[in-house]
Amino acid sequence: MPISPHIRRFFAVFTILATTISPAALLAQEKDPKDSRETANNTQNSDRQGLDRGKTPAERLNPQEFMGRRIANTMHYLAADWLTRTTREREEACSKLLKALPIERGQTVCDLGCGNGFYTLQLARRVGSKGTVWAVDIQPEMLELLGERAKARRITNIRPTLGKEDSPQLPEGELDLVLLVDVYHEFSHPKEMLAAMRASLKPTGRIALVEYRAEDPTVPIRELHKMTQSQAMKEYTANGFKLVGQYDELPWQHVFYFARDDSPLEEVELKTWERPADEQ
Numbered sequence: 576m577p578i579s580p581h582i583r584r585f586f587a588v589f590t591i592l593a594t595t596i597s598p599a600a601l602l603a604q605e606k607d608p609k610d611s612r613e614t615a616n617n618t619q620n621s622d623r624q625g626l627d628r629g630k631t632p633a634e635r636l637n638p639q640e641f642m643g644r645r646i647a648n649t650m651h652y653l654a655a656d657w658l659t660r661t662t663r664e665r666e667e668a669c670s671k672l673l674k675a676l677p678i679e680r681g682q683t684v685c686d687l688g689c690g691n692g693f694y695t696l697q698l699a700r701r702v703g704s705k706g707t708v709w710a711v712d713i714q715p716e717m718l719e720l721l722g723e724r725a726k727a728r729r730i731t732n733i734r735p736t737l738g739k740e741d742s743p744q745l746p747e748g749e750l751d752l753v754l755l756v757d758v759y760h761e762f763s764h765p766k767e768m769l770a771a772m773r774a775s776l777k778p779t780g781r782i783a784l785v786e787y788r789a790e791d792p793t794v795p796i797r798e799l800h801k802m803t804q805s806q807a808m809k810e811y812t813a814n815g816f817k818l819v820g821q822y823d824e825l826p827w828q829h830v831f832y833f834a835r836d837d838s839p840l841e842e843v844e845l846k847t848w849e850r851p852a853d854e855q
């Protein structure tokens with residue numbers, strides 16, 4: 576069903592207010608509008624489709640938990656305008672992130688949890704006509720929005736793909752890079768998604784995990800939608816990955832590069848994030 580621009584705008588404004596204003600105001604809210612969709616994260620019983628096999632007893636009892644972290648609900652497609660807001664570049668320095676990503680022309684990359692394609696369209700330009708961008712989301716409406724934006728720009732090297740909550744539906748061993756911007760903390764089945772992403776990577780492939788910094792109280796995003804360095808490391812290293820790079824030059828977000836633990840890429844040590852001296 577087509578959504579009127581007025582309704583979209585209403586949700587976008589609502590989301591901007593709820594996610595970018597002061598932390599005190601945000602803490603006062605019970606529910607984040609990015610959580611406005613009643614997803615399967617926490618509304619269905621915890622053993623649906625046998626997906627809870629392999630979880631600890633604590634995680635089975637509380638399906639919203641993964642390795643000590645509370646899982647956030649999925650951002651609703653009606654709030655998609657927030658992803659393409661005009662202030663995003665100033666707030667998140669998106670072009671800096673794009674420049675830092677290790678992408679070459681002709682490569683096969685994935686924008687996982689692509690939303691309305693803010694990054695997908697730019698990745699498509701980076702890999703060029705001989706490259707491919709898999710654009711995966713679990714909300715078909717997000718893929719429709721992406722499709723409209725790609726069509727208007729005549730971009731044809733994108734493969735919109737409807738993912739499942741526990742599988743991105745990617746080919747095995749083909750990906751050079753999987754980009755995860757502001758999405759991993761929303762995965763309702765992180766263990767299954769980590770295994771599937773690992774299987775999708777080439778031996779030299781990387782995951783670029785981009786998450787709002789939980790160590791920094793000045794980042795005006797709700798705690799549930801942030802991650803600490805130690806939590807990200809804990810989850811990825813326990814699930815078949817090693818750290819092969821790090822980029823901490825963005826104003827609000829950590830960027831971790833993870834590769835399969837059997838990758839020929841060299842493992843690096845994590846550098847602890849510190850506030851830049853000129854901001855102290």
Ligand SMILES: C[S@@+](CC[C@H](N)C(=O)[O-])C[C@H]1O[C@@H](n2cnc3c(N)ncnc32)[C@H](O)[C@@H]1O
Pocket residue numbers: 649650658687688689690691692693694711712713714717738739740741742743755756757758761762763768
């Ligand atoms: C906050 S949005 C970020 C969108 C985009 N990465 C960006 O930065 O503009 C998170 C997106 O992840 C999607 N998502 C959540 N869980 C997912 C999963 N298991 N597989 C694929 N997409 C998922 C949501 O539907 C939503 O569109």
